[in-house]
Amino acid sequence: MKVEKKDYHKYYLRAPNSAQLKVYRAAQKHAFDHRLKIGDSLAWNGPNLFPDTLPATNQLLDKKFIIPHQLRQSLPHLLAPTAPACGGIGWSLRLVEAVREGKNLPSQIWKCEVLRFEEEEEVSAGVVVVKLRQQSLYMEPGSHHSEPDFDDWNWWPAEYYYVQESHVYSALRKFQGRLLPICYGFYNFKLSTGEQCVGMVMEDLTSTTDVLFSVFQEEKKDGLLSPEFYAPFLFEIFRVQKALHDEFEFFCLNTNLKNVLVIRETAGHHRPCLVFLGFGPSKTVAWQTESRTNLIESQKGTVD
Numbered sequence: 001m002k003v004e005k006k007d008y009h010k011y012y013l014r015a016p017n018s019a020q021l022k023v024y025r026a027a028q029k030h031a032f033d034h035r036l037k038i039g040d041s042l043a044w045n046g047p048n049l050f051p052d053t054l055p056a057t058n059q060l061l062d063k064k065f066i067i068p069h070q071l072r073q074s075l076p077h078l079l080a081p082t083a084p085a086c087g088g089i090g091w092s093l094r095l096v097e098a099v100r101e102g103k104n105l106p107s108q109i110w111k112c113e114v115l116r117f118e119e120e121e122e123v124s125a126g127v128v129v130v131k132l133r134q135q136s137l138y139m140e141p142g143s144h145h146s147e148p149d150f151d152d153w154n155w156w157p158a159e160y161y162y163v164q165e166s167h168v169y170s171a172l173r174k175f176q177g178r179l180l181p182i183c184y185g186f187y188n189f190k191l192s193t194g195e196q197c198v199g200m201v202m203e204d205l206t207s208t209t210d211v212l213f214s215v216f217q218e219e220k221k222d223g224l225l226s227p228e229f230y231a232p233f234l235f236e237i238f239r240v241q242k243a244l245h246d247e248f249e250f251f252c253l254n255t256n257l258k259n260v261l262v263i264r265e266t267a268g269h270h271r272p273c274l275v276f277l278g279f280g281p282s283k284t285v286a287w288q289t290e291s292r293t294n295l296i297e298s299q300k301g302t303v304d
Helices: 018-033 158-171 212-219 227-248 287-299
Strands: 039-044 091-100 107-117 121-133 183-190 194-201 210-211 251-252 260-263 274-276
Touching: 039 183, 091 121, 091 287, 121 158, 121 183, 121 210, 158 183, 158 210, 212 227, 212 260, 227 260, 227 274
Parallel strands: none
Antiparallel strands: 039 091, 091 107, 107 121, 121 194, 183 194, 210 260, 260 274
16 A cells, blocks of 8 residues: 555654644643543444455465464454454444553554444454554654654654554465464544544454563563573574565564563473564565655645
């Protein structure tokens, strides 16, 4: 999917002035004061904005991708013809636990119970995670986004990140359920404030995985991390990165340790099973070139 230059005209393509920041902060405060909470429901209707992001029908991997994962199973009714991914209606997500929420964040992440109506009765259909790219609570544009050696201003809106993330889930769809969470699609959600945002619905891994950063923090609380402990994790990260770079020309997969999960039961194995998240900043050479060209072109218009 191309990001057309008109899409950026409503965002800051150069550092905002004090008046613009005042407006931005007022909108952020309103959104924060009326943010989502446990028990809220979001209507979940299709279609999926990026159909190619669903898991591949054939998930057999090339022999060069030696991955220690068993394929995790999807929730089949979430990929059925009546599901939101195929344009189905009558579905909703009830928020049950905040994974990450607040202001100045790249996304709001919630564990949700899936509900659907059957014969005028609401029925539970499993548990998922929804990752909402809510612009009003997004990271405030500031000096930390400036890269003088690269350009004068390098702040990207929430919209950019979900488009980039959709590219990754499409390109790596055969790895879903192994290296990536299973993706059930990207959807428009309307919040109680009236704000529209795009959210990605994905596999719930909260009860079977740990964040690698937290694993390292826990291990070193009584001293330094030993190479014997951390080496298998880092080796697996580098091995996966190289394989994906060689195959797909990825040069950035955002392997911040907070965006890497380890399947809990494999944490002590010689080859731990890792799951990668946080693909908003991920790029290939071709995507980066196209995105930068689009942004430069958009700056030729009138931007306030």
